[in-house]
Amino acid sequence: MAYEDLKGKVAIVTGAGQGIGETIALTLAGVGMNVAIADKNPVTAEQVAGKVQALGVKGLAVHVDVTDPASAEQMVQTVLSELGQIDVLVNNAGRIAYKKFTDLTLEDWYDDVNVNLHGVYLCSRAVVPHMIKRRSGRIITISSDSAKIAEIYTAAYSAAKGGANALMKVLARELGRYNITANAICPGMVKTPLLGDTFFGDLGEEKMKQMIKVTYPLGRIAETQDVADATLFLASDAAKYITGQTISVDGGYVMY
Ligand SMILES: NC(=O)c1ccc[n+]([C@@H]2O[C@H](COP(=O)([O-])OP(=O)(O)OC[C@H]3O[C@@H](n4cnc5c(N)ncnc54)[C@H](O)[C@@H]3O)[C@@H](O)[C@H]2O)c1
16 A cells, blocks of 8 residues: 555644645545544534544544644644654644735734744644654645745735745754654645635636636646645655655646
8 A cells, every 4th residue: 555654653634624634634544544633613623533533543633723822732732642642743724814915904914824824833833842752753834835926915824824834944954853854835726615705816717717727737726635645745754855845736836
């Protein structure tokens, strides 16, 4: 079986109650990992945990608010006591205030930075001591192409995702000696609830479809599985020599 090395290992996936995080949780479970589904929505977390368990591995729903330091610490302690170890942390929880800079409120700014940057810091901070002790770990942050190319109407989101990319690089430099890798995955557009009404933006459906054909060399936006497959690779032994990278998974939309 491919990814045999991951069998029996443990992953935490934040924001795994729906969208990309759910697909990541199910994909990791599909190769035999035990998975903690950590989300601020306890109902969806339980539902996804049920789907993970149906694959024959342990699926643990954990209620977490990644913006709260105590909650992030509690998440790690719960996973350690229930699943015994943590091999992989996937920082996936995210939010976006899709607004013109001049319409962005202070609250929008803090909300986006709190989840997309502080959340990544707080969950990484909570899990790293355990990974150092074991001389092993993978930290994978689901960032965004927005951080690289600064899409319009994403001021707070792009700033926060850019910060998260930089944080992964610093962790890669500081923690490499403990056999811990840290990378970011930068998707372009992905079909999920987060995209929601922002999907067609100012363009409307037809023009948006044209735009995608022209700007995405592979001619389509991502399915959640495209992002999950890249996450699986980075979690595995096959990626043991890859660290500090910001890898776009976007059909060629951004080429660096
Ligand atoms: N959908 C896209 O087009 C796209 C593109 C690039 C990057 N991304 C990134 O991928 C990640 C997943 O996005 P998605 O589209 O699946 O989003 P989504 O809105 O469908 O799901 C986000 C999940 O995160 C959870 N969450 C939000 N705030 C939280 C918090 N404070 N604590 C714990 N959980 C919280 C939500 O409850 C939800 O289950 C995000 O980081 C997003 O920025 C998405």
